[in-house]
Amino acid sequence: MRLPVLQHSRSDPLPAFDGPVRGLRDSHGRTIRDLRISITDRCNFRCVYCMEPDVRFMRKVELLTDAEIVRVVRVCHALGVRRVRLTGGEPSVHPTLAALIGDLWAIGLDDLSMTTNGSVMSEADLAECRNAGLQRLTISLDSLRPDRFAALTRSATSPQRVLESISAAKRVGLEPVRVNAVIMRGFNDDEIIDLAKLARELEIDMRLIEYMPLDSGRRWDLSKVVTADEMLERITGMFPLEPIGRERTSSPATRYRFVDGAPGRIGVIASVTRAFCSACSRLRITADGMVMPCLFSTNEYDLRFVLRQPGSTDDDIARFLAAATLRKQAGHTMHDEHYRQPDRPMSAIGG
Ligand code: SAM
Ligand code: SF4
Numbered sequence: 001m002r003l004p005v006l007q008h009s010r011s012d013p014l015p016a017f018d019g020p021v022r023g024l025r026d027s028h029g030r031t032i033r034d035l036r037i038s039i040t041d042r043c044n045f046r047c048v049y050c051m052e053p054d055v056r057f058m059r060k061v062e063l064l065t066d067a068e069i070v071r072v073v074r075v076c077h078a079l080g081v082r083r084v085r086l087t088g089g090e091p092s093v094h095p096t097l098a099a100l101i102g103d104l105w106a107i108g109l110d111d112l113s114m115t116t117n118g119s120v121m122s123e124a125d126l127a128e129c130r131n132a133g134l135q136r137l138t139i140s141l142d143s144l145r146p147d148r149f150a151a152l153t154r155s156a157t158s159p160q161r162v163l164e165s166i167s168a169a170k171r172v173g174l175e176p177v178r179v180n181a182v183i184m185r186g187f188n189d190d191e192i193i194d195l196a197k198l199a200r201e202l203e204i205d206m207r208l209i210e211y212m213p214l215d216s217g218r219r220w221d222l223s224k225v226v227t228a229d230e231m232l233e234r235i236t237g238m239f240p241l242e243p244i245g246r247e248r249t250s251s252p253a254t255r256y257r258f259v260d261g262a263p264g265r266i267g268v269i270a271s272v273t274r275a276f277c278s279a280c281s282r283l284r285i286t287a288d289g290m291v292m293p294c295l296f297s298t299n300e301y302d303l304r305f306v307l308r309q310p311g312s313t314d315d316d317i318a319r320f321l322a323a324a325t326l327r328k329q330a331g332h333t334m335h336d337e338h339y340r341q342p343d344r345p346m347s348a349i350g351g
Pocket of ligand 1: 043049091139181209213215
């Protein structure tokens with residue numbers, strides 16, 4: 001496919017990076033080791049906290065091609081990125097997913113994982129991705145109640161279908177399987193204990209996520225956030241927990257095991273109440289090739305423009321990434337009175 005040469009960059013101002021590029025270091029002393037890359041903005045769900053029913057997806061020509069994604073990841077790997085997570089939108093609707101995974105894994109990453117809603121892939125699809133190089137899978141499941149799940153995802157998919165994907169992922173060796181649940185007050189917070197039970201029964205890592213102000217419907221407010229402390233208190237009332245720390249200092253989840261020795265673990269991602277920005281090692285690239293140095297960035301840097309310039313070199317890409325990394329903000333500012341939600345919802349950033 002011939003791509004049009006782009007005449008105008010949509011980038012926020014980005015001063016050129018001077019000097020040799022030795023890695024991706026920001027101006028707050030953090031080094032980038034993790035890349036979250038959105039491989040599509042499309043999705044078969046319309047989760048209430050993420051995507052509006054009348055969402056308009058981007059034109060195909062606006063999305064990075066597989067070759068462009070692989071090129072960016074190769075440059076990032078040379079600059080010290082070790083782990084890549086594929087996300088979206090819904091990455092499993094990407095038409096050439098297994099081939100893309102194979103090309104990415106061949107780069108020599110330490111880890112390649114994916115976050116999915118677990119509603120599209122068969123066991124054979126999961127096995128194909130595993131064989132191509134996918135190491136781990138995170139599956140989102142916010143409710144175990146069919147009527148609530150349907151209302152939340154605005155889909156006809158049942159939680160049972162997602163549970164089957166969790167079992168299939170384990171069978172094909174995509175372990176440890178993590179399950180993400182966004183907890184919203186008055187919506188699914190009465191299922192916290194059931195989700196903890198699921199962690200024990202299925203021997204999975206259950207990640208309970210604080211609802212973040214990244215929803216397309218702009219319905220977020222603090223009163224709907226169930227804090228990590230409250231989630232842990234509720235679980236501990238039934239199943240005492242003890243902390244086992246983070247997987248790495250830069251990992252978003254604080255993890256707990258069950259004191260009674262039951263299998264499975266609980267993790268909480270407390271982006272709202274316990275920001276973990278000072279240890280962040282992540283950079284995000286959107287499906288249309290914008291670099292977002294932070295999930296809450298209101299600035300975007302147009303890497304696609306650089307990629308599609310005739311004769312652009314890997315050094316041009318590396319310089320651009322290094323310059324964008326220098327613009328990584330110290331932390332999110334969602335508690336400031338002047339906080340401005342990014343224009344993009346989570347689905348268009350890549351959660
Ligand atoms: N479609 C895939 C999925 O749902 O797992 C991957 C993309 S989704 C944007 C990635 C993760 O972001 C999901 O676990 C989803 O629940 C979470 N997410 C989306 N909007 C959110 C919000 N406003 N607050 C917290 N988490 C959110
Ligand atoms: Fe789709 Fe995931 Fe967003 Fe739900 S959270 S609408 S599954 S991208």
